[in-house]
Amino acid sequence: MRVAIAGAGAVGRAIARELIENGHDVLLIDRSVTAVKPERVPEASWLLADSCELSSLExxxxxxCDVVIAATGDDKANLVTSLLAKTEFGVPRTVGRVNHPDNEWLFTEAWGVDVNVSTPRIMSALVEEAVTVGDLVRLFTFRKGNANLVEMTLPDDSPYVGKAAGLVPLPENCQLVTILRDGQVYPPNEEQPLESGDELLFVVAEDSEDELQNLLAPRAVGR
Incomplete structure (x- = not known):
């Protein structure tokens, strides 16, 4: 897979290294002479150019390219890069980095963004996931599927502690993905009993999240 990354800062370089390790062909683009240092990621191709300029993208x-990742520290540049990639070059998949949470609403398909990655939202979700018991925490949004990856640490007073996972009447458009327990990953099993403290990962439609919360931890609602 060929991937172009706009922004050769720390974030862009880290993404590039990960993709290269997974066998992908990566091009890093940055308009700053000081940022273009091929020795930092020698396996990648490099281009000194402005990703907001059509001629540069040509x-x-x-x-x-199969994927374009707009990973600069400037939300305006990320939006323009995504829009040009999608509308002018027909790139199948675009990913836009959101630097400021107030701008997240702009990172949609209307601006050519297939998937937005909000650093503030991810950090907030990770904090909540680490300290919250009995509350549904949204970890990731699948924009095209209108669904979210959510997590709940099952509280002691959940009505389903000790009951088999297959007996939980999950809402429509909801799927239990995995159970994390004592540092181990357990695949969903209808006969697997749920335990207090289990971290449950679900893919669920947004309009079913409240129903899932009420089902697994009704006393947590409204806290």
Missing amino acids: EAGLDS
């Missing part, structure tokens, strides 16, 4: 060969 030079980068975006029409041959």
Whole structure:
């Protein structure tokens, strides 16, 4: 898979290294001379250019890319890059980095963004996930599927502690993905009894989240 990453800062370089380790062909684009240092990620291709300029993206060969990641520290640049990639070059998949939470509402398909990644939202979710028991925590949004990856640490007073996972009447458009317990990952099993402190991961439609919360931890609602 060929991936172009706009923004060769710490975030862009980290993404590039991960993708290269997984066998992908990566191009890093940045308009700053000081940022373009091929020795930092020698396995990647590098281009000194402004990703907001159509001519630069033509030079980068975006029409041959499978994915474009707009990972600069400037939300305006990330939106313009995503929009040009999608509308002018027909890139199948675009990912936009959201730096400021007030701008998150802009990172939609209307601006050419298939998936937005909000650093503030992720950090907030990770904090909540680490300290919250009995509350549904949204970890990730699947924009095209209108669904979210959510987590709940099952509280002591959940009505389903000690009951088999298969007996939980999950809402429509909801799927238990995995159970995390004592540092181990357990695949969903209808006969697997749930325990207090289990971390449950679900993929669930947004309009079913409240129903899932009420089902698993009704006393947590309204806290």
